[in-house]
Amino acid sequence: MEAMAHKNLKEPIIITTYQTQCLEDYINDGGYETLKNVLTKYKPNEIIEQIKASELLGRGGAAFPTGIKWDFTAQIKADHKFVVCNADEGEPGTFKDRWILEHKSYSLIEAMSLCAYSVGGDKGYIYIRGEYTESINSIRKALKEAYDNGFLGENILKSGFSFNIELRRGDGSYVCGEETALIESIEGKRAFPRFKPPFPGIKGLWGYPTVINNVETFANIVPIIKNGADWFKNYGTEHSSGTKLYSISGSVNKSGIIEANLGVTLKELLDAAQGMKNSKTFKCALIGGASGGFVYKDELDLPLSYETLKKAGKTLGSGAVLFLSEDDNEESLLKNILTFFKHESCGKCTPCREGYPKLIAMYEAFLENKIKAEDIMKLADVMFKTSLCALGQSVRMPLETYLSRKYKKL
Amino acid sequence: MDIENILKKYSKDKSYLLEIMHDVEKSKENKNLDLNDLKVISKYLDINLSAAYGTATFYSMFSLKPQAKYVIMVCSSTVCHIKKSYDILLFLKSLLNCDDDNLSKDGLFAVSEVGCLGLCDISPSMMINNQVYGDLDENKIKQIVGELRNGSNGA
Numbered sequence: 001m002e003a004m005a006h007k008n009l010k011e012p013i014i015i016t017t018y019q020t021q022c023l024e025d026y027i028n029d030g031g032y033e034t035l036k037n038v039l040t041k042y043k044p045n046e047i048i049e050q051i052k053a054s055e056l057l058g059r060g061g062a063a064f065p066t067g068i069k070w071d072f073t074a075q076i077k078a079d080h081k082f083v084v085c086n087a088d089e090g091e092p093g094t095f096k097d098r099w100i101l102e103h104k105s106y107s108l109i110e111a112m113s114l115c116a117y118s119v120g121g122d123k124g125y126i127y128i129r130g131e132y133t134e135s136i137n138s139i140r141k142a143l144k145e146a147y148d149n150g151f152l153g154e155n156i157l158k159s160g161f162s163f164n165i166e167l168r169r170g171d172g173s174y175v176c177g178e179e180t181a182l183i184e185s186i187e188g189k190r191a192f193p194r195f196k197p198p199f200p201g202i203k204g205l206w207g208y209p210t211v212i213n214n215v216e217t218f219a220n221i222v223p224i225i226k227n228g229a230d231w232f233k234n235y236g237t238e239h240s241s242g243t244k245l246y247s248i249s250g251s252v253n254k255s256g257i258i259e260a261n262l263g264v265t266l267k268e269l270l271d272a273a274q275g276m277k278n279s280k281t282f283k284c285a286l287i288g289g290a291s292g293g294f295v296y297k298d299e300l301d302l303p304l305s306y307e308t309l310k311k312a313g314k315t316l317g318s319g320a321v322l323f324l325s326e327d328d329n330e331e332s333l334l335k336n337i338l339t340f341f342k343h344e345s346c347g348k349c350t351p352c353r354e355g356y357p358k359l360i361a362m363y364e365a366f367l368e369n370k371i372k373a374e375d376i377m378k379l380a381d382v383m384f385k386t387s388l389c390a391l392g393q394s395v396r397m398p399l400e401t402y403l404s405r406k407y408k409k410l
Numbered sequence: 411m412d413i414e415n416i417l418k419k420y421s422k423d424k425s426y427l428l429e430i431m432h433d434v435e436k437s438k439e440n441k442n443l444d445l446n447d448l449k450v451i452s453k454y455l456d457i458n459l460s461a462a463y464g465t466a467t468f469y470s471m472f473s474l475k476p477q478a479k480y481v482i483m484v485c486s487s488t489v490c491h492i493k494k495s496y497d498i499l500l501f502l503k504s505l506l507n508c509d510d511d512n513l514s515k516d517g518l519f520a521v522s523e524v525g526c527l528g529l530c531d532i533s534p535s536m537m538i539n540n541q542v543y544g545d546l547d548e549n550k551i552k553q554i555v556g557e558l559r560n561g562s563n564g565a
Contacts, residue, residue: 092487092526125425130432130471131483131527133540168425169432171469174525188427188457190468249489249530256531290488290526320530328492336491340525346468 004104004219004243004259009235012260012272015245017103020138023145026106032151034226035110038117039159047118048074051221053229055241060086060177060214061288061317061390063240063306072201073209074119082205083116083124083163084212086182087139090129090174091289092340093320096245096257097215101128101135104219105142109165111221113152116163119211124165127182130172139167174344178389179212180204181346192348193389216245236262240305244316250285250323251277262316263303266295269321280325288317290337291394293401294330314401330402331367337398338363345391352392355383359395373403411437413447417454424455427465431472440476470524478513478520480558480565484536487526493534498546499523505555518559541565 026032038047052067073081085108089097100108112124126143128136143165146152154162173191175181180194183205204210220242224232233241240262246269249255253274260269266285276282284296287304293314295302302308309316324330342356359379365371380396387393416433420426434447443466452462466472484490484499502521506514512521529535532544541563543554557563 089528090526093489093530094526095528095530098528129528131537133542169429171428171432172471172524173469185428186425188424188455188465189461190464247530249533250492255533286488322489322492322530324492333488333491336486336488340487344525 004216004223004245009243009259009261012246012258012264012268014248014254014272015099015257015259021103021106023106023142023149030226031106032110034222035113035117035151036157038114038225039157039161044074044118044120047114047225050225050229051118054224054232055229055239056217056220056224056232057240057306058214059216059220059244059319061091061291061315063316066213066217069201069213070115070119070211072199073121073211076202076209078120078209080123080206080208081116081119081121082208082210083112083119083121084179084182084186084200084205084210085112085124085126085215085218086177086179086212087126087128087132087135087215088170088176088182089132089215089318090177091291091318091320092337093249093286093289093322094247094318095249096247096319098132098135099245099257100215100219101132102138105138106146107222108139108215108218109142109146109152111218112165113156113163114221114225115211115213115218117161119209121211122163124163125168125186125205126165127168127170127176127186129170129176136167136169143167173346174340175346175389175391178391181389182212183210190346192346193391195388237303237305237307239307244304244319246304247318247320248273248323249321251280251325251328252323253277263305263308265301265303266321267300269304270300270323273323276323276325280327283324283326283328284330285324286322286330286333286398287320288315288397289320290340291315291390291397292317292320293397294405295401296405313397315397334398334402335360335363338395341391341395349386349388349392351383351386352388355379355387355392356395359383373407377403413437413450417451422455424457427451427455427457427462428469430455431462431466435472441481442473442476444474478518480519480538482519482521482536482538483524483527484521485525485527485529485534486523489526489530489533490535495523495534498534498536498551501548502551502555505551519555538565 056066057063170176176185176191178193181191185191200210236242244262246258284294338360345352347353362376380399384393384396448462452459486495506519534546535544
């Protein structure tokens, strides 16, 4: 048995494996056996049923059930179908996909092939942000080896199934992490998000049905198919199965990626990160990246799963956890977040493009006691309700979780 | 490699636009795309010049202006902000005698603030060209800049 990164995971474990992988080791460890098995013994819909039964939720941030996503695309008849891996990791505070790209690249390719077989896909793309030079090199190498050894290309492992994967590099645009913006980018265009519906699963790349999943989502596929859905559900909580790679950073002794069961508490993660730096006191944590929410001292025992955080009005998002000590300033962090979103706004829709500059001006006025917290939240609400994509919608959460705590009247 | 040879590596598939622009930019002495490059690329892929221009100007990693030999990207997002990335930025700018355009006096370095680089476990961090640097402090920065100046660092 193995969780995604660790065998027999019980306690949260900080990932310390940083050696370069090679194909030989992967194969000796049972790599590509799952693909071989599936191509010879299983029907596509059996794989989809397995993923559905595992209740794997998308690990990019939106937590959509992966099996259902695959099923949408599998149901459609089309001349082409695409499988895309979203490796445009850009959510501030998140760095787990980088580790997977550099240390689990073979598993990623095997997972995309399994997905393609299940939904009837014939072409895949891995879209990696341009700043991830090492990840790009690692995936390039793994793709070449897969082609050289018959794991990709025409008639894979003589099964009659053909699938090709190409790599695409991004170029410094946060909005490309939004699935439809990423699709536009692969098409060679400016990364403007599209209206949804239609969702990519129905009409995606070049108008064809496209499954697009986050890196970590794909990294869970081979273990699930290899060990079964029930095994996977041993990990995590009732509604959030599996383990999660939490990106731990900030004023702690040991920053890094921690693999833990979904539902691990913030306190347990803090312990795994060896506590606060310089024996400072924990003040709060920003969970889910810049578009996440603040979690305070009285919530240290809150289980970090998709459903519990949602219930608490927060989000697990990408699983980024930024720890803040008594010396750190959330007020200036919020300004930093607003400035980041303003800079990354693509400019397509008005609420986001015009909203952020206004929101920053209002936030500054608020810090000078010229306006009330409610006034800021009114604009954040409008942006939440009217923006085209998450970039304009998500700022409501950090603002609300901070302001409602500090200015209780909200 | 000149632009004609770069194009030979790619079929006329529009999804290669960013890849081609990447390669062309990298092949140029001043690491920038110019209007002529965009004309040649757009003709090859059979897209409008305006569309190629729109794409080239949308993504922050492409440049239509000549770039400095060393492009320094200082991460300024959440984690690095908490780890005082702004002080790092100010220190770099003063160390390099940067002008209002954030270009060093000797023209070798250009400094910019960028969104999260995904190096949060070694924050505060920066990238110089394709090279990653983390756990930065003033001494480390002085050392890196010194090595770049005397050629002992190959970033």
